Structures are given as structure tokens and as C-alpha cells.
Amino acid sequence: MSEPTQKQPPERLVTARDGMVWTLRATRRDGEGLYAPEDVKDCPRWVMARGSELVAEHGARPVEVA
Template sequence: MNAPLVLNTRDGMCWLRRAVTRDGAALYAPEGVCACPEFVMATQAELAEHGIVGSADVLPVPAAETHAALEDTLGTLLAQHTELEALRARVAELEGEHATSRTVDEDPIAYTLTPKALDVADRLTALLAPTQVQRLDGDA
């Protein structure tokens, strides 16, 4: 499609391309109108009847403002990246301390048992207790 992005008509209206028909014709809506039904939009031919005085394939962007905004954003991102790296290093340090100062058996999260698992463990202990006593008596 080679339809321009923006059309200006003789009456001072600025029309932006907002949709395309099934056959590929561009549909334009007045600038500032974000939601416009297709049956209300105008084609380039319809706007030509009102007199097209200008068109553009791209929208202008002020370079100086964009460059300054990009520099500000880049500075913010670099500061956040530095902070993120410091936090990652601290997490790695804490994980290293955790791994050396605490055994897996002491980890309450890894060994939180459900009530059913506790019941099974109690029954197993009661079942094995007499054999443990006999084993200990035999060692003495």
C-alpha cells in the first residue's frame, strides 16, 4: 500500500490513516479521533474531493527533544543496571552464606511435612522402634 500516513485538506483538517479496507484502500480519520468506526472514515479519493493540500508518509519527530529524552532514559537505565548488579551480587553472597551455614536437614522449607506425612512418619517410628531397641541391645 502506497497511501500516505497523513493527509491535509484545504479546509485545514489533518487526517491520519487509521485502517485499511479488504481491497487495500486506506481509511482516514480526523487527527485526535482515536476510535472511529470504519463506515465514518474517509478514503483518499473522498478526501481528494475536498482538496488535498499536503501529505506525509512519516510523522515528524523533533530530533533534539528525542535525543535528550533518550540520554535521560539511558542514564536512568544505566543507574538501574548498576543497582541491579549490586543486588544480584548481594543475593549470591547471601546464598553462599546460606549454603555453608545451614545443612539441608535444618532447612524448614525443604522439610515441611503435611499432616498426612507426619502421621505416616509417626506410624513408621512406632513400627521400627522395637527393632531399634533390639539392635542397640545387641551392640552392647
């Protein structure tokens, strides 16, 4: 029997090519992160995007956190 593969946890912050920073707000059952723009404080679920969508559409990359 093969060993289960362990996914990396989603990044806490990602930044798009346009400089917009997205923050992790929730995690789907499959482990993929759900992000909303950093500036959005009210109703973030209306502007959430999956991590894979941010990478595909906006060229998002993890933000270095010191």
C-alpha cells in the same frame, strides 16, 4: 502474461484544503486507506473517509513528514 501492478501504500497523513489533518486508521481490502480526523480518538470508525473521498471532496493532499 502481464506483471501484476503494485499499488502505492496509502499516505499516513493527509491534509484538507481547510487545514484539517486526517490520519490513516485502516486499509480496505483493495488497499485504499481509511482516514479519520487527527483529533478524533474515540470511535474513529464513525467519522472515517476513504482516501479518494478526501481528495474529491476536500482537496486532501499528503502531509510532508520529516
